[in-house]
Amino acid sequence: MDGTTFNGPITTDEVLAGLDNRTVFELERDHGNTDLIRAIEAARIAGPFTSVSPWELEDPSGVRRINAAGYAAIPFGERYPPLMDFLDRYLAKSRQIGLPVQSLAPWRAALEAELVRLVASLDTSHSNSRVFFTNSGSEANEAAIKLAKAFRPNATYFVNFKRAFHGKTTGALSITSNEDCQSPFRPLAYETLTLPFGDLEAFEALLARKDPKHVIAVMLEPIQGEAGVIVPPQTFLSGIDRLSKQYGIPVIADEIQAGLARSGYLVPSIEWGGMSPDILTFAKPLGGGLTPVGAAVARKVIYRKMLGGMNFKTHSNTFGGNSMSMAIGLKSLEIIRDEGLVARSRVLGKIGLERLEALAKRHPKLIKEVRGFGLWFAIEFHPVVPDRTALGMKDLVGEFTTILALMMFHRGGLHANLAANSHRTIRLTPPLTIPEDLYNEMFDRIDAVADDIGSASKLLIRTPPTSMVDLARISIGV
Numbered sequence: 001m002d003g004t005t006f007n008g009p010i011t012t013d014e015v016l017a018g019l020d021n022r023t024v025f026e027l028e029r030d031h032g033n034t035d036l037i038r039a040i041e042a043a044r045i046a047g048p049f050t051s052v053s054p055w056e057l058e059d060p061s062g063v064r065r066i067n068a069a070g071y072a073a074i075p076f077g078e079r080y081p082p083l084m085d086f087l088d089r090y091l092a093k094s095r096q097i098g099l100p101v102q103s104l105a106p107w108r109a110a111l112e113a114e115l116v117r118l119v120a121s122l123d124t125s126h127s128n129s130r131v132f133f134t135n136s137g138s139e140a141n142e143a144a145i146k147l148a149k150a151f152r153p154n155a156t157y158f159v160n161f162k163r164a165f166h167g168k169t170t171g172a173l174s175i176t177s178n179e180d181c182q183s184p185f186r187p188l189a190y191e192t193l194t195l196p197f198g199d200l201e202a203f204e205a206l207l208a209r210k211d212p213k214h215v216i217a218v219m220l221e222p223i224q225g226e227a228g229v230i231v232p233p234q235t236f237l238s239g240i241d242r243l244s245k246q247y248g249i250p251v252i253a254d255e256i257q258a259g260l261a262r263s264g265y266l267v268p269s270i271e272w273g274g275m276s277p278d279i280l281t282f283a284k285p286l287g288g289g290l291t292p293v294g295a296a297v298a299r300k301v302i303y304r305k306m307l308g309g310m311n312f313k314t315h316s317n318t319f320g321g322n323s324m325s326m327a328i329g330l331k332s333l334e335i336i337r338d339e340g341l342v343a344r345s346r347v348l349g350k351i352g353l354e355r356l357e358a359l360a361k362r363h364p365k366l367i368k369e370v371r372g373f374g375l376w377f378a379i380e381f382h383p384v385v386p387d388r389t390a391l392g393m394k395d396l397v398g399e400f401t402t403i404l405a406l407m408m409f410h411r412g413g414l415h416a417n418l419a420a421n422s423h424r425t426i427r428l429t430p431p432l433t434i435p436e437d438l439y440n441e442m443f444d445r446i447d448a449v450a451d452d453i454g455s456a457s458k459l460l461i462r463t464p465p466t467s468m469v470d471l472a473r474i475s476i477g478v
């Protein structure tokens with residue numbers, strides 16, 4: 001053991017009373033994901049944070065920041081009172097067993113029915129669909145991938161799209177389109193044919209060239225999240241769906257980030273894209289920001305191919321469908337519905353995108369492009385060093401640009417996300433419940449940071465030298 005040690009076990013009472021921040025850093029650095037912890041600490045964005053309201057975080061020095069991070073998995077903010085009140089009631093009253101793997105389960109039954117009802121209310125062809133619950137978005141996609149393969153046993157590859165993100169577990173990783181993440185693990189679980197996102201003609205050309213019966217499924221996000229909120233032409237989605245149906249190819253819509261209100265739609269592949277996907281996956285907001293809940297919803301005919309008859313052992317898990325997660329999932333859907341968060345996301349999203357577009361116009365040397373769809377925004381920066389001088393280190397410069405931009409926002413009072421499948425891109429995913437004054441304040445803070453910095457190269461100049469040295473050391477493995 002090369003770091004902080006405790007003489008005895010760390011007790012829950014000690015953690016509840018509050019560990020000091022240095023101890024938390026050292027424990028994480030010495031026993032966890034060391035270099036990630038070092039990098040966020042070097043960038044001075046590590047916290048640990050406490051929540052002072054559902055929408056604001058406080059850092060160890062008492063500074064408050066608006067929380068626009070959480071990777072789209074914090075739909076209501078931290079400790080949102082309606083969800084916390086429900087959780088108190090659940091813990092006090094529910095007597096259902098926690099892990100009803102081999103028995104009937106009222107909470108699971110209710111969430112299964114609600115998810116099918118929700119999808120079927122938008123696409124009646126799903127009124128007889130079935131649900132499989134998981135413990136993450138990646139695992140929901142694992143289920144979807146296996147459902148599709150079991151349905152098309154002789155097919156050999158998936159069609160996916162450039163910069164698609166479906167997760168990093170082995171099966172999902174093979175459909176995620178990111179060479180850095182994939183290359184250490186080749187050969188991957190599944191072959192893919194990767195097309196440009198938004199290019200329907202490329203799909204048409206593929207179908208003219210190759211026998212469609214070899215395609216296991218087409219898998220896509222209706223709007224790409226980790227690529228940095230990439231919105232395809234609306235006709236792209238309906239076109240993919242039409243051609244897939246024409247050739248008998250199943251379609252998997254990954255709604256994990258876009259779905260359940262973030263995009264301003266409950267199921268944008270159906271409502272905005274005009275698709276009728278055969279399998280849909282959900283996760284992030286379904287857990288209310290409290291617990292992992294993932295789900296794959298599939299047409300009965302597909303579901304039965306993998307799990308019909310006595311084949312229930314073909315795919316299963318231990319924790320999927322556990323009572324507390326199901327209860328939180330059901331309450332999360334209820335809050336989204338009762339508080340009109342879909343419409344709110346759309347209305348506030350329009351205002352936010354207008355503000356970002358105005359900002360990008362004012363700062364062409366700093367911001368390359370802004371994008372948005374609902375309460376879901378991406379700001380793409382210019383590189384801190386021009387590509388022609390970055391030589392072979394374009395990706396590293398891109399990564400640095402992202403971290404420096406996160407640092408600047410942090411200093412300006414905003415906690416933001418990076419984008420896993422895109423360099424130089426910051427994503428903003430504020431809670432869908434954020435009060436309007438705080439929402440406007442968020443854009444005021446972004447404006448102030450950008451007005452102060454002015455150009456991408458200044459991101460570099462304004463970074464404290466100690467942070468630069470520490471980040472440089474981590475990037476060369478020291």
Ligand SMILES: Cc1ncc(COP(=O)(O)O)c(C=O)c1O
Pocket residue numbers: 071136137138139141165166167168221225226254255256257258283284
């Ligand atoms: C579209 C999409 N699919 C799948 C995943 C993976 O979900 P998880 O991180 O819960 O495994 C993500 C996560 O960002 C995502 O955005």
